[in-house]
Amino acid sequence: MGLIVYWYGFICFGIVLSAMVVSLWFLLRRERGSIDIEYTTAYNSLLLSRSETLGPARLWTSCWRRLHPGWLLFTRSISFLCMAALLAWDVLTWDASIFVYYTEWTFMLVMIYFAMGIVASVYGCWEYSMESNLETCESEARDKNRDEFRQRFRVYGCFMLTIFQTSAGAVVLTDVVFWLVIVPFLSNSHLGLNTNEQLMICMHTANGGFLLLETVLNSLSFPWFRIGYFVLWTCLYVVFQWIIHACGLLTWWPYPFLELDKPCAPLWYLGIAIVHIPCYGAYAAIVKAKNSCFPNLFPYAFCQTLIKNSNMEVSVT
Known part of the structure; x- marks a missing residue:
């Protein structure tokens, strides 16, 4: 066995297990609206939301007025292709063993989000074109078919929204660890910091840069309770x-x-567990700043509707 465990190793096991149990409990409690229609809330999920504004249309519409869904399709496609090229370069340089790193896991998660976003945007462009081409007499049948499709599309939207929120926190974590811990203080030949710095810098810049561009354009919400998925994602990697x-x-x-x-292993594990809160919070603050500042800076271009309830406030297009 390559795993040497002392008594303090079991403390590390306990920290990770506790984080998983608390996250699952928290998510099951807050995601109840996705299971029980009676408790459905506007911000929880795309799955059972009855409002057209809060429905799957958020997956392909922008927070900017009159911005064609094709622009989101274009940026998502460019982001996916660039990240795919960087990942291919990474694999060709280091072989498949590079996937033992959390960075690669997060990089793949962001790529999965953009791939799902491309599919959603393609449908959004098709729907946009249909709205401008169909005659009024066909509107009733068209709306019925569209509503049926969107009902099936809601589950897809739930996964896409969750992946977006999970990858946002994970990207902040990987970039913070890379730039503030690994690069300044450590020298590990497996990381390739000496022989392939350009590739590593590109990857740790692209993941955050493309996700920020996506955030500026999309109209997806960023509720705090979904930090649980982010914690579970990291725990899965540790296990x-x-x-x-x-x-x-x-x-x-x-x-x-x-x-x-x-x-000192328990202190490291505890520190990594705690740092998830500011990492997720940092991206939540970016989304909140967008929804708070852009309406004042671009009052005629930025579209915002606030949906209030007893728990939180959500910004949607």
């Missing part, structure tokens, strides 16, 4: 590392602060 080390498939740790054979 994956434990498994491959326990099976002897890997003898070195991609990130030194994940090592279990050091007395």
Whole structure:
């Protein structure tokens, strides 16, 4: 076995297990609206939302007035293609073993979001063209077919929205760890910081840059409770590392602060668990700043509708 565990290693296990249990409890409690129609709330989910404004149309419409869905399709396609090229370059340089890093997991998650966004935008462009081409006499049948399709599209929208919110927090975490911890203080030949700095810098710039561009254009919400998915995503990666080390498939740790054979390991694990809050909060603050500042800076171009309820306030197009 490549996994050496001392008594303080079990404290690390407890920290990760506790984070998973608390996240699952919190998500099940707050996502209840996605299961029980009686408790459906506007901000919770696209799954059961009856409002057209809050429905799947958010997946392909922009927060900017009169902006054709094709612009979102264009930016999402460019983002996906550029990230795919960077990932291919990374794999060709280091082979498939590069996927032991959390950065690659997050990079793939962002790519999955953009791929799903492309599909949604393609449908949005088709619907936009149909609205301008169909005759009024066909509107009733058209609306019926469109509503039926959107009902089926809501589950897809839930996954897409969750991936967007999870990847946003994960991107902040990877970039903070890379720029503030790994680059200044560590020298690890597996990371390629000395021989391939350009590739690593491009990847840790592209993931955040393309996601910020997407955030400026889209009309998706960013509720705080979905930090639970972000925590579960990181816990899944940590458990994956434990498994491959326990099976002897890997003898070195991609990130030194994940090592279990050091007395300070619990402090590292606890610190990484806590840092999820400011990382997710930082991106939530960006979305809030967009919805707060843009209406004042661009009152005739930025479209915003506030939906209030007893728990929180959501901005949608």
